[in-house]
Amino acid sequence: MFFVKDSVGTSKWQNWAGNVKGEPSQTLLPRDVKQLSNLIWNSQKQHKTIRVTGAAHSFSPVAKPDDVAISLHHMRGLIEIDQETNEATFWAGTYLYEIGPILEQFGLALENMGDIQQQTIAGAISTGTHGTGVTLGSLSSQIVKWGFVDGLGNYHEHEVMTIYLELYTFHLDF
Ligand SMILES: Cc1cc2nc3c(=O)[nH]c(=O)nc-3n(C[C@H](O)[C@H](O)[C@H](O)COP(=O)(O)OP(=O)(O)OC[C@H]3O[C@@H](n4cnc5c(N)ncnc54)[C@H](O)[C@@H]3O)c2cc1C
Numbered sequence: 001m002f003f004v005k006d007s008v009g010t011s012k013w014q015n016w017a018g019n020v021k022g023e024p025s026q027t028l029l030p031r032d033v034k035q036l037s038n039l040i041w042n043s044q045k046q047h048k049t050i051r052v053t054g055a056a057h058s059f060s061p062v063a064k065p066d067d068v069a070i071s072l073h074h075m076r077g078l079i080e081i082d083q084e085t086n087e088a089t090f091w092a093g094t095y096l097y098e099i100g101p102i103l104e105q106f107g108l109a110l111e112n113m114g115d116i117q118q119q120t121i122a123g124a125i126s127t128g129t130h131g132t133g134v135t136l137g138s139l140s141s142q143i144v145k146w147g148f149v150d151g152l153g154n155y156h157e158h159e160v161m162t163i164y165l166e167l168y169t170f171h172l173d174f
Pocket residue numbers: 016017051052053054055056057058059062063072092093113114115116118119120121122123124126127128129130131
């Protein structure tokens with residue numbers, strides 16, 4: 001797990017397995033979208049590259065910060081819940097183990113989980129983290145809406161669209 005306290009103020013970073021190590025020039029911990037946008041905009045102006053790290057559980061270097069590291073460790077928890085549609089909105093930095101107890105209060109649960117629950121929502125969604133069962137999709141398949149800040153610091157929201165494809169079968173006689 002990515003321990004913010006171990007990284008802040010030092011230039012040391014490593015993933016959970018210890019096989020990927022990095023030396024970020026800074027570790028930034030925004031507390032809301034406005035702060036995150038400002039940090040990204042300022043880094044962009046200074047031509048710095050940014051890597052957002054989740055719980056650093058990826059075995060590959062995908063989360064390795066080469067310059068500025070951002071963690072959403074302080075952007076966690078439930079934002080809102082709609083009990084009619086059974087849809088819950090969480091901050092992207094929420095660790096998976098924090099979701100279950102919150103949803104349980106509303107009689108809800110995630111339909112599937114991976115082997116562990118230390119990952120962040122954003123990290124798990126970004127890497128196609130999956131659980132078990134041939135009838136259940138990856139964690140990302142449970143997402144219906146998401147918000148993100150782009151490289152210029154602008155915030156966007158998107159919703160999943162269902163696209164219906166009709167297939168036609170032609171029988172051709174020669
Ligand atoms: C012990 C162990 C068990 C595991 N079990 C499973 C399993 O059962 N099933 C499975 O599919 N995988 C499994 N994994 C892999 C793990 O689920 C993935 O590596 C997942 O990405 C880890 O999430 P994370 O929060 O640690 O993301 P990180 O590894 O920190 O980051 C992953 C990617 O997401 C990006 N990212 C993270 N947060 C953000 C953000 N807020 N905004 C934008 N980008 C972001 C990072 O830049 C990086 O590219 C396991 C890993 C370990 C160590």
